[in-house]
Amino acid sequence: MITIEGVDAGYGRLQILFSVSMKARSGEITAILGPNGSGKSTLLKTIFGQTSVYNGSIKLDGVELSGRPPHEIARLGIAYLPQINNLFTDLTVRENLLMSGYMLSEEERRKRTEEVFQLFPFLRNMLHRKAASLSGGERQMLSIGMALMRRPKVIMLDEPTANLSPKMVNTVLDVVRRLRDDHGFTVLLAEQSVVKALRLSDHAVLLVGGRVLFEGDPSELLNNKELGRMYLGLGGG
Template identity: 40%
Template sequence: MEMLLQIEGIDASYGKRQILHEISMNLSRGEKVLLIGPNGAGKTTLLKTVIGLLPPGNGAVNYLGEDITGDSVRTRVRKGISYLLQTENIVPGLTVEENLALGGYFLSKQELEKRKNMVLDSMEFLKPKLKTRAGLMSGGERQGLALSMILMRNPKVLLLDEPSAGLAPKAAKEIIERLDKIQAAFQVETVCMVEHNLKLALKWATKIILLVQGRVVLVSDSPKSFIQQPEELEKYFFEQV
């Protein structure tokens, strides 16, 4: 498989506290990567470093063979990398339609309308709510809107930070199951997701990467094997801590 995103020896810190230690990982075309680990393992920090919200102390981020370590978030988004924050990922006071327009902020008027229609064809539950204030919708609908906003940017790589967090079980199941359809419909080339709902996420993933204390301790191309043997995954979680 063709490599899209390559992370090489990344260190990252918040002030004097180092969170990531020499992280290296590859994301290839067509992969569905599940990034897991105990709380505080550095999963969100890694996604923030990849998208450019947190500069690495050492190491490099390469996209399609180009070093983008020094690129701004805006530049990375325009190149095809998008990041779904776990919280505060919509503007509650704006309507659904206004949030979608905000998601495609750099598109021309014609491109914006075309992209909006494409997104609404996949996220059909948003169609009757275009004039509704986003903050009045259910948790599942708000998370669907947040995902729709980043799809407005025509991403090739999606970085998702716990998209099912705080959702009711039915809504969580729907958002995870929708990812395959989204990846096909929008020609998203790879998805990297942080998710604690392993029962759902392991069925979706084609690859898992386990972080413990800011280090990669396991990479597996057989995530579904852990569905039948969850104790094997627990062993990695707890023996490495």
């Protein structure tokens, strides 16, 4: 479980997050929602040790993460898929998977690659294609597969459905569902497909201007006309 308490954070001296507190329980999908520029990516980067934390604490199962460098946070079991540049486009699918498992023995790497293929069978037939030639949805699934090579406890996805067709959005979100249901991962999901994300998730956080305006049951946020209309583009009705 991830517990964030009273976090002030930003880039250098530019503060973006203000007194952010939230929880992400293990085995659950926690949706992080909010308008553009509200700090969703900054929050995920902050958990991953990529911003300056001025105050507060960020714990994974009781272990303090703030102050640690990203590679250590990764070793503690958190995988982070950034909004952009989350794979090596000049490399093939196979090379991308090998890169993300470089620290493993060959046997272990083969085993884990096999696990990735079980989740994404289509990758098996694309091993020698350059990642640049994959569709947006295929790329997202490859980068999720790459994250899984490390067998993390927590997987943080930053807008994995951005710029995808509605059908692909559903495919990728279905993968996210299976990460929880079939594999027991804890998922933090920053999303712009608000309604779909709320229907899928177990817990929701609304960030506005770097502050948490709501934390709780997704259906409560879905039915909160005021917050939904003002900040999430949900229809008036």
